[in-house]
Amino acid sequence: MNVIIINGPMGVGKTTVGKYIADHHPGTAFIDGDWCLDLHPFVGNQETKVMAVDNILHMIGNYKNCSVCRMIVLVWLMxxxxxxxxxxxGICSLHLEPVSVTLLCGEEQLIQRWRVDKTCEWRTDQWLEISLKSLxxxxxxxxxxxxxxLSISETAERIVQHSFHTGKEKTS
Structure with missing residues (x-):
């Protein structure tokens, strides 16, 4: 079973692409790493990141043991x-195949995507500057x-195709 890890800066489209993959590939579990570090107020230090990684790996292990789960998609800013x-x-120790991709886009595209996203509480000008500096x-x-x-569907399908190709190379 492949575990697709989608990384990248805030606002690049990790969650949107990950959900698209899960919605269009039956048996796919979707994990948003932010769920595993949902403290109020947010604290992103060594201790909380270790906890989040442990939470993520625990979820992946549970999905591995689920008979209807065929693939796992993890999205998180790492x-x-x-x-x-x-x-x-941790994924390798579970005898699963990690396939990692980092999503990027240009500054103008990031700004445009940022402005369109009205649902995320992090879409402030301050966080946009941080995201732009992280590119x-x-x-x-x-x-x-x-x-x-690339469209959401083009990005998602390239990731899935890469994941299947990588998995076949490792098992051959």
Missing amino acids: DEKWVCQRIID PHFSKLENCMDTSY
């Missing part, structure tokens, strides 16, 4: 290498996909 590595190592960091990560001119 801007620290140790967080990504712990999740990947260079995310562009240095492995398996980047520029989604600037």
Whole structure:
């Protein structure tokens, strides 16, 4: 079973693409990493991130044992290498295949996507500036996909195709 990990800056479309994949591929479990770190007020320190990673891996393990689950999609902003590595190592220890992709887009596209999203409480000008400043960091990560001119469905299907291709290469 593949676990697709979708990373990237705030507002790039991780959640939208992850939900699209889950909605269009029966048997797909959708995990938003933010659910696993939903403290009020928000605290994003070492302790809470360790807790969130543990929560994520626990959910993935439960989905692995579910007979109707065929694929898992995890979306989360992972801007620290140790967080990504712990999740990947944990997925591997569950004998599942992690397939990671980092979504990117240009500054203008990020601003446009940000302004259109009226449902997320984080869509403030302050957080937009933080997200824009994070683009260079995310562009240095492995398996980047520029989604600037891709639709949600195009992005989702490229990720799914990459995941099936990667899974076949690992098992051959």
